[in-house]
Amino acid sequence: MPLSRFDFPPDFLFGAATAAYQIEGAGFGGCGPSHWDTFAATPGNVVRAEDGSKACDHYHQWPDDLDLIRAANMDAYRFSTSWARVMPDGVTVNPEGMDFYDRLVDGMLARGLKPFQTLYHWELPSALADKGGWTNRDTCLRFVDFAQAITERLGDRVASIATINEPWCVAWLSHFIGAHAPGLRDIRAAARAMHHILLAHGMAVDRLRGMGQQNLGIVLNFDYAKAATDSAQDQQAAARWDGIFNRWFIEGITRQAYPDIVLEGLASHMPDRWQDDMPVIGQKLDWLGVNYYTRHLHAHDPAAPWPHLRHVPGPLPKTQMGWEIYPEGLHHFLTCLARDHVGNLPLYVTENGMANADTLADGTVTDQIREDFLFAHLAATRRAIADGANVQGFFYWSLLDNYEWAEGYEKRFGLVHVDFDSLARTPKASYHALARALARND
Numbered sequence: 529m530p531l532s533r534f535d536f537p538p539d540f541l542f543g544a545a546t547a548a549y550q551i552e553g554a555g556f557g558g559c560g561p562s563h564w565d566t567f568a569a570t571p572g573n574v575v576r577a578e579d580g581s582k583a584c585d586h587y588h589q590w591p592d593d594l595d596l597i598r599a600a601n602m603d604a605y606r607f608s609t610s611w612a613r614v615m616p617d618g619v620t621v622n623p624e625g626m627d628f629y630d631r632l633v634d635g636m637l638a639r640g641l642k643p644f645q646t647l648y649h650w651e652l653p654s655a656l657a658d659k660g661g662w663t664n665r666d667t668c669l670r671f672v673d674f675a676q677a678i679t680e681r682l683g684d685r686v687a688s689i690a691t692i693n694e695p696w697c698v699a700w701l702s703h704f705i706g707a708h709a710p711g712l713r714d715i716r717a718a719a720r721a722m723h724h725i726l727l728a729h730g731m732a733v734d735r736l737r738g739m740g741q742q743n744l745g746i747v748l749n750f751d752y753a754k755a756a757t758d759s760a761q762d763q764q765a766a767a768r769w770d771g772i773f774n775r776w777f778i779e780g781i782t783r784q785a786y787p788d789i790v791l792e793g794l795a796s797h798m799p800d801r802w803q804d805d806m807p808v809i810g811q812k813l814d815w816l817g818v819n820y821y822t823r824h825l826h827a828h829d830p831a832a833p834w835p836h837l838r839h840v841p842g843p844l845p846k847t848q849m850g851w852e853i854y855p856e857g858l859h860h861f862l863t864c865l866a867r868d869h870v871g872n873l874p875l876y877v878t879e880n881g882m883a884n885a886d887t888l889a890d891g892t893v894t895d896q897i898r899e900d901f902l903f904a905h906l907a908a909t910r911r912a913i914a915d916g917a918n919v920q921g922f923f924y925w926s927l928l929d930n931y932e933w934a935e936g937y938e939k940r941f942g943l944v945h946v947d948f949d950s951l952a953r954t955p956k957a958s959y960h961a962l963a964r965a966l967a968r969n970d
Contacts (some may be wrong), residue, residue, distance in 0.1 A: 530903050532965045533601075535910055541642065541921035542966050543604035544597055544943060545879050546586070547649035547693070550930040552610065554651070555581035556588065558624040560616025563657040564650065564933075567709035575936035583931045585951050587628065592953065594635050596944055597927060600959060601966035604642035606878060606923045607632065608649035608693065609682070611674050618653035618670050626681050633685050642687040644878075644923070646747060647675050647732065649693040650708070650933075661710055662698060662721040665799065668728040675732040679741055688743040690817055690878070691732045695725040695777050696749055707934055715834075719797035723805070726780050730808040737811070747817030747878045748777050752857035754825050756840040761828035765837035769826050772835060774861075782869045784810035793834040815920075816870055817878030820858045820905075822851035848883035848939055853901060855908040862912035862919055874920045880905045881925035883932070883939040886956060893945045893956035902958060903965075924962070928953070 533542060549564055568579035586593055597605050611618065613625035636643045648671065656667050679689065692698065702708040704718035712718070733744050753770040755762040771787040780786055784806040786794075825840040832838065844852040862875060882901045886893050902924060913919050929942035937948050943959040946952070 530961070530965055531906050531910065533968070537913070537920075539920070541603045541876075542962075543602045543606055543641075543644065543921065543923045544600075544927035545606035545923040545925050546608070546927050546930065547646070548608045548610035548613065549580045549583070549649070549651040550926075550932070551584040551586040551593075551928055552613070553581060553583045553585045553587045554579070554610070554612065556585070557613060557628050558616060558622045559610060559613040560618075560622070561654040562610075562612040562651040563654055563661065563709040566654060566657075567711050570711070573709075573711055574934050575938045578931065578936035580931045584928050584946050584948075586928075589951065589953075590632055591635060593927065594632075594639050594641065596953065596955065596959075597641060598639040600943070600955075600963040601968065602641065604644050604687065604921065604923070605636055605927075606644040606646065608646040609678050610651050611648060611671075612651045612653045614678050615653060615674055618656040619673070621677055626678070629678070629682060633682050637685060643682075643685065644688050644690070644876075645682065645686045646690040646693045647671075647678065648691065648698075648728075650698060652709070657710060662724050662728075663703070663717045665724055665727070668724055668731055671728040672731045672735045676735055676739065679736055679739065683736075683739070683741050688745060688815065689736065689741065690745050690747045691729040692725060693747045693817075694749040694819060695722075695729070695746075696773055698725045700772060715794070716797040719794040720799055722776060722794065723799055723802050726777060726809045727805050729781075730805070730811045733811040733813075734808060743814050745813050745815040745817055745876075746781070747819055749819035749821075749879070750774050750857075750861045751821070752823030752854060752860060754823055754842075756825045756827040759828070762826065765828040765835075766826040768835045768837060769824070778816075778865065778869050780806070780809050781813065782810070813870070813873060815874040815876060816865065817876050818858075818861060818865065819879035819925075820861055820877065821880065821882070822847075822849075823854040823857050824852075847901075848885050849935075851882075853882070853904075855901075855904040858905050859908040859912045859915075862909065862917040863915050866912075866917040872918050874918050876921040876923065877905075877909055877919065878923050879925040880922070881941050883935075883941050886929075886940045886945055888945055888947070888954055891954065893954060895956045895958050898943075898956070898958040899961045902962065
């Protein structure tokens with residue numbers, strides 16, 4: 529029998545997650561330009577050069593979308609507030625943007641949904657990107673001002689606030705690999721972004737806690753790193769990736785130190801006196817969000833510059849993104865975080881999901897592979913709880929098929945199918961399976 533909500537603690541929260549730029553439609557409501565608009569407009573960066581100007585038009589269709597969450601018997605909704613919508617130039621408040629999020633949060637509460645807010649899910653206002661974005665320490669100060677402004681408006685009604693979503697993506701994927709906006713491939717820019725994004729987090733926590741705000745956290749993404757072979761060199765390559773992807777951010781926060789295995793490559797490129805910032809970065813968390821999707825195999829590559837590694841295709845079944853399906857990795861991270869980093873701190877699985885080439889036929893979408901994926905990862909979460917991890921909620925990624933960043937509208941992660949021409953929403957079989965699992969007996 530598939531799992532149900534009764535297999536989890538009585539106060540365990542189930543929900544779905546989205547991100548502002550991916551669903552709202554940046555062309556509406558006085559939203560300013562972001563570095564994702566210009567990244568998408570540059571040939572070769574995004575599939576078909578698609579952008580988020582319309583996306584799912586959640587800006588107008590949010591009541592129906594919240595109804596979908598409620599109809600699935602979910603308890604909470606993880607959403608993000610677009611910096612470019614709230615402050616189109618990165619500094620000046622846009623009343624239309626504030627009003628939109630007012631309506632959205634009130635709509636959640638009216639449906640009995642707990643609002644889990646994320647302040648930054650990657651849409652940096654272009655005016656700040658022009659000044660160097662996350663390579664510029666001043667962006668941290670502007671972020672704190674944004675955090676204060678939106679919290680003064682919403683903070684009395686949200687259940688929790690995450691400062692940053694996936695700092696690895698903000699910094700490494702976007703400044704070293706160059707796959708996301710701003711699309712840089714520069715180790716010095718990456719080192720600065722890796723540090724500044726955590727500094728922005730710490731400064732925002734300090735500011736919001738000083739305002740009396742409760743339940744502050746951050747959402748980190750984790751990727752299970754496995755060596756391609758048993759050789760010492762491949763083991764070291766996997767350890768290096770684990771340091772860059774997984775350890776840098778959590779150890780910066782919980783230990784106020786960065787892993788030596790990563791500083792071997794980044795130390796000479798770090799901002800001056802970066803060590804002085806570590807107490808701010810190490811602000812106490814009230815909870816930690818864990819995003820988990822897959823694992824990767826790593827091999828030593830002596831011909832490549834630091835970090836001297838390459839990814840090797842793995843043998844497991846894969847999603848539409850080419851990511852291996854490996855639920856054991858979620859159990860690993862939840863239990864290791866509890867044991868080695870955060871103790872009994874509340875943990876939430878803030879993202880877990882898969883892309884699939886879903887098709888709509890006769891008004892239905894059959895996605896058994898997603899249903900299996902979802903319940904396998906719920907089972908991994910349940911095992912982690914049994915093994916002592918204080919996991920208090922699970923948010924599926926994502927509610928809707930949406931703008932999947934550099935993949936454009938090509939990859940579908942949603943529980944709900946979206947026709948990107950008509951914008952019609954059609955719940956998939958996985959949506960209905962989850963709704964059944966979350967039904968209450970009252």
